[in-house]
Amino acid sequence: MIRGHVFVVNENTLPIHLKYQFVGTGAGDRDSNISLLADMLRVKEGDYIFFYIEGSENKKGRFFGIFKSKDNKVYHLKGEDAKKPNLPKKLIYRKDIEPYKVYSEGVLEFIALDKLPIYSRELLWMLIYRKMKGKRGNTMLFPWEVERLLNMIKDENNGNIITCKDGYDFDNQNFRIICGDKKYYNHGESFRLNFNKRDINSETAFQAYIMQELKIENNKYYPEIFGKNIAWIGNEVFAGAGMQKIDILTIEKADCDDILYRIIELKYVKNNNLDDIKRAPKQLEYYIKWARDDIGGHLRNAKSYNTKPILLILDKTNNILSNPENFPKDVLSEIKDLNKISYEPEIWVMDFNNNIEKIL
Known part of the structure; x- marks a missing residue:
């Protein structure tokens, strides 16, 4: 199952990304x-990397590719270092990439996003939502969206x-994209979050830590929650034209x-204060209906028997784990009632001492 991500660039930054072969936000x-x-x-x-260069008055926006993520490392640069090498703006989070099948011409934004295909499911919904919601510099694509964008660029x-022995540049x-001179820049030591109350001090930080720990194909980070044979990972997945976003969505590949x-x-x-938890059932219900192929129709072949909702709680003060009887009964x-429209809903609670308990 293929995975891909679109990074937003401009005329000034794309040449540097191509010469030094990295992406950043x-x-x-x-x-x-x-x-x-x-x-x-x-x-x-191994994930596919695409570039979207923003349009201007004289030029239309385009999607270029195709590169691949070189490894799982992420770099965090600060201050003036984040403007190196020769960048017009700071790019604080970075990853190294390598060429896969590089094509010279880009696909116009009109063709990729606005030109209507025969079937609505062929629309690149993640990029359309990104455009509507605005300015997400690194957007994941569903596997079928990656395949469609690959084919459009091809x-x-x-x-x-174009095969360039010495690297790439941008005209x-x-x-x-044209051939150029490959250059190298040392981003320094790779960055990692630690699972403690200082680093993981919010729900978004918890999400970031999970993104760091999850592995493709042989995941060992709580496979009972996130899946073992993970084929695709998404975070803050746009679920409709409103403000709704799925915190984490994984696709696990089973037999056959x-x-x-x-x-x-x-x-x-x-x-x-458990008020935020009380919102979870309605949120999950909405996501299920958005996702299911026979209701909302946004996730291919998602049915009631293979769409699994999970509530995962990080309990900072250990109040829930120490007193599970106080968990809101409603x-x-x-x-639990979501099993009428989905597959075996679950509730898990963990704390910073690596204690974890399945409540449902």
Whole structure:
């Protein structure tokens, strides 16, 4: 199952990405942004990398490819180092990439996003949602979306790839990738989050840590929750034109062609206030209906028997784990009731001492 991610660039940054073969995201003048970090940690070794260059008054936006993520490492640069080498703006989170099948010409944004295909399911919904919601510099694609974008770029170039012995560059005048001189930049030591109350101090930080720990195909980080044979990972997955986003979505590949969609809602409990948890059943219900192929129709072949909702709670103060009888009975009942439209709903609670308990 193929995985891919689109990185937003411009005429000034794309040549540098191509010459030095890395991707990056930035948060203006800030040196950290946990949401951007979570997005970057989602990108795994071997994932396809596409560039989207923003349009201007004289040139239309285009999608270029195809590169691959070189490894699982993420780098965090701060201050003026985040503008190196020769960048017009700070890119604080980075990953190294390598060429896969590089095509010279890009696919126009109009063709990729606005031109209507025969079937609505062929639309690149993740990129359309990204455009509507705005300015996500690193957007994941569903496997079928990756395949469609790959084919569009291939067709635009009549299947002709460019093989450059010494690296790649970008021709701003003609808006195309060309051969150039490969350069190298040392980003420093790779970055890792630690599972403690200082690093994991919010729900988004919890999500970022999970993105860091999950592995493709042979996942050992709580496989009972996230799946063992993971084929695809998504975070902050747009689920409709509103503000709804699925915290974590994994696709687990079972025997033969069977798959299991795991829709995971995260909650970070700092004290005894469980009000946020009470929102979880309705959130999960909405995601299930958005996802199921026979209802919402956004996840291919997602049915009631292979769409699994999970509520995962990180209990900072250990109040739930030490007193599970105080867990809201209405939440327990409502999530259990989701088995009418999904597969075996579950509730898990963990703390910073690596204690974990299945409540449902």
